[in-house]
Amino acid sequence: EADIYQTPRYLVIGTGKKITLECSQTMGHDKMYWYQQDPGMELHLIHYSYGVNSTEKGDLSSESTVSRIRTEHFPLTLESARPSHTSQYLCASSESPYNEQFFGPGTRLTVL
Amino acid sequence: QKEVEQDPGPLSVPEGAIVSLNCTYSNSAFQYFMWYRQYSRKGPELLMYTYSSGNKEDGRFTAQVDKSSKYISLFIRDSQPSDSATYLCAMGSYSSASKIIFGSGTRLSIRP
Numbered sequence: 423e424a425d426i427y428q429t430p431r432y433l434v435i436g437t438g439k440k441i442t443l444e445c446s447q448t449m450g451h452d453k454m455y456w457y458q459q460d461p462g463m464e465l466h467l468i469h470y471s472y473g474v475n476s477t478e479k480g481d482l483s484s485e486s487t488v489s490r491i492r493t494e495h496f497p498l499t500l501e502s503a504r505p506s507h508t509s510q511y512l513c514a515s516s517e518s519p520y521n522e523q524f525f526g527p528g529t530r531l532t533v534l
Numbered sequence: 535q536k537e538v539e540q541d542p543g544p545l546s547v548p549e550g551a552i553v554s555l556n557c558t559y560s561n562s563a564f565q566y567f568m569w570y571r572q573y574s575r576k577g578p579e580l581l582m583y584t585y586s587s588g589n590k591e592d593g594r595f596t597a598q599v600d601k602s603s604k605y606i607s608l609f610i611r612d613s614q615p616s617d618s619a620t621y622l623c624a625m626g627s628y629s630s631a632s633k634i635i636f637g638s639g640t641r642l643s644i645r646p
Binding site (some may be wrong): 426451461465466467481512513514519520522523524526527528 | 573
């Protein structure tokens with residue numbers, strides 16, 4: 423079944439830890455995205471990729487980094503987590519930039 | 535000023551009521567418009583996609599776009615408790631492929 427997966431679903435860590443949020447999709451989409459969503463707020467684009475070895479920063483300034491070595495995999499890494507990184511992180515993919523984006527279930531990150 | 539404004543609610547209506555959800559936007563370059571539904575602890579899923587002024591109907595859902603007024607609406611007929619969710623409007627332009635702007639979402643609760 424074509425889908426998009428995110429792990430972990432919930433993560434509580436201490437300040438200064440390095441973390442990687444995983445995102446994988448089985449739909450063969452070239453386009454993938456990372457959004458940050460705080461309660462009652464808009465989704466903010468933090469990174470996107472239009473294909474293997476292509477990554478761009480989004481509108482929201484973020485201290486995270488991403489990589490795209492395989493079409494299906496788009497991990498997001500925080501080198502040193504801070505309480506200001508506490509948020510929900512949503513991964514999405516699409517067939518083209520103008521088409522429907524399919525979202526994963528999200529990772530809820532809490533940094534103490 | 536935000537590019538997309540959406541009343542956050544919460545909006546509570548009895549089962550069977552007609553629900554009207556709205557967004558206004560300031561950027562006349564937006565050319566396509568979407569409504570996503572997001573259940574608690576889940577990622578958003580696309581409900582409606584439209585790129586022209588006027589109405590588009592899909593089952594109990596009708597999306598309405600008025601480009602002259604920069605106003606979009608989602609109507610839900612015969613609302614059901616299963617419609618209880620947060621509804622996000624989103625829009626983009628073909629000249630700025632990476633940039634879909636999301637509203638902050640309206641929380642909707644349908645009372646049995």
